[in-house]
Amino acid sequence: MEQELKIKILIVDDEVELAEILEERLNFRGFYAKSVVDHIQAIREAEKTKYDVALIDVKLKGMNGIELMKLLLEMNPELKVILFTGHGSEGEGKRGLESGAVRYLFKPIDLEKLISEINDILKS
Amino acid sequence: MFKISDEFEVVAKIVAGVTHQLNNVFSIVDEISGSIQDTINLGGNLTAENLKKKLDKISHHSQRGKVLVKSLNRFVHLRDTTFREIDIIELLEDFVLLHSHFINQKGFRFATCFEEEKKLVFCSPFYLFYACHQIVWNFLNIKNENSEIKISVLGSADSLKIVFSTILPKESKSDFNELIVSLGQIVSGYNIGVNLKDEEPYATVEVCFIHNK
Numbered sequence: 001m002e003q004e005l006k007i008k009i010l011i012v013d014d015e016v017e018l019a020e021i022l023e024e025r026l027n028f029r030g031f032y033a034k035s036v037v038d039h040i041q042a043i044r045e046a047e048k049t050k051y052d053v054a055l056i057d058v059k060l061k062g063m064n065g066i067e068l069m070k071l072l073l074e075m076n077p078e079l080k081v082i083l084f085t086g087h088g089s090e091g092e093g094k095r096g097l098e099s100g101a102v103r104y105l106f107k108p109i110d111l112e113k114l115i116s117e118i119n120d121i122l123k124s
Numbered sequence: 125m126f127k128i129s130d131e132f133e134v135v136a137k138i139v140a141g142v143t144h145q146l147n148n149v150f151s152i153v154d155e156i157s158g159s160i161q162d163t164i165n166l167g168g169n170l171t172a173e174n175l176k177k178k179l180d181k182i183s184h185h186s187q188r189g190k191v192l193v194k195s196l197n198r199f200v201h202l203r204d205t206t207f208r209e210i211d212i213i214e215l216l217e218d219f220v221l222l223h224s225h226f227i228n229q230k231g232f233r234f235a236t237c238f239e240e241e242k243k244l245v246f247c248s249p250f251y252l253f254y255a256c257h258q259i260v261w262n263f264l265n266i267k268n269e270n271s272e273i274k275i276s277v278l279g280s281a282d283s284l285k286i287v288f289s290t291i292l293p294k295e296s297k298s299d300f301n302e303l304i305v306s307l308g309q310i311v312s313g314y315n316i317g318v319n320l321k322d323e324e325p326y327a328t329v330e331v332c333f334i335h336n337k
Contacts, residue, residue, distance in 0.1 A: 086147035108151035
């Protein structure tokens with residue numbers, strides 16, 4: 001029941017430890033966060049739970065993050081997607097925003113900024 | 125129109141790959157230290173065991189960063205001299221590490237088969253790295269699916285060779301052959317030879333040293 005009330009965040013990043021620690025920190029801050037490492041796990045997770053926000057690394061093994069975002073948006077059009085990357089490619093960011101992402105962030109992600117972005121996105 | 129040379133492109137690709145890997149290292153260290161601060165500032169329960177686990181992770185990733193920087197540093201100094209004696213084992217270890225980002229992204233993996241013992245050759249270190257990069261890069265571009273790239277060092281003294289091998293689709297072999305022929309023309313002036321051996325279903329490229337002393 002408590003989980004139902006929390007903002008649900010799906011983290012997709014093939015850098016396992018980074019995804020896990022981000023999950024831990026977001027959970028500690030009162031969100032329900034779940035991390036997965038690839039598109040297969042992400043789709044499976046999105047089938048089980050209706051997430052409010054997805055944080056997706058653009059460079060994923062097996063499937064590009066932007067392609068995964070399109071699939072997740074088809075499954076849940078209300079999902080808000082924040083793309084993030086370790087590469088500073090502006091073209092990629094622009095393509096992500098044109099394809100349905102609401103934000104594009106660069107790693108390392110500042111947690112306070114991320115939380116503020118999530119709250120802004122969900123308010124609007 | 126300005127055209128980036130292939131040689132410069134290799135440097136750009138390596139820097140891009142290492143930047144990505146280092147950024148992940150910094151991000152993890154940043155997140156872990158942030159999580160320790162969260163617990164202290166926001167009143168969570170941080171046991172000694174949990175703190176040790178997190179500090180071990182910071183130490184592990186700092187070490188990973190140091191190794192990457194060391195390899196990158198050796199890579200940028202490959203051009204210091206056109207010709208010199210070089211340990212191909214050390215060069216290949218750096219090569220594997222500096223390419224691990226691209227390999228992972230494409231779902232490939234390296235299978236390395238060489239001893240730790242030094243294997244010295246006399247050639248252009250940069251063009252040796254360049255030849256290895258072009259072979260692997262073309263493997264990745266031609267075969268866009270999960271696969272293994274085997275790297276072995278065979279022979280000894282004046283017959284040393286580095287062998288790259290992977291399974292390639294039959295229809296792409298003639299294109300690959302052309303690439304290897306043109307690569308051979310570029311590196312032959314640097315005491316490096318490349319030969320394609322077609323052993324169905326494998327494409328095997330041997331990098332040899334023309335006048336190894």
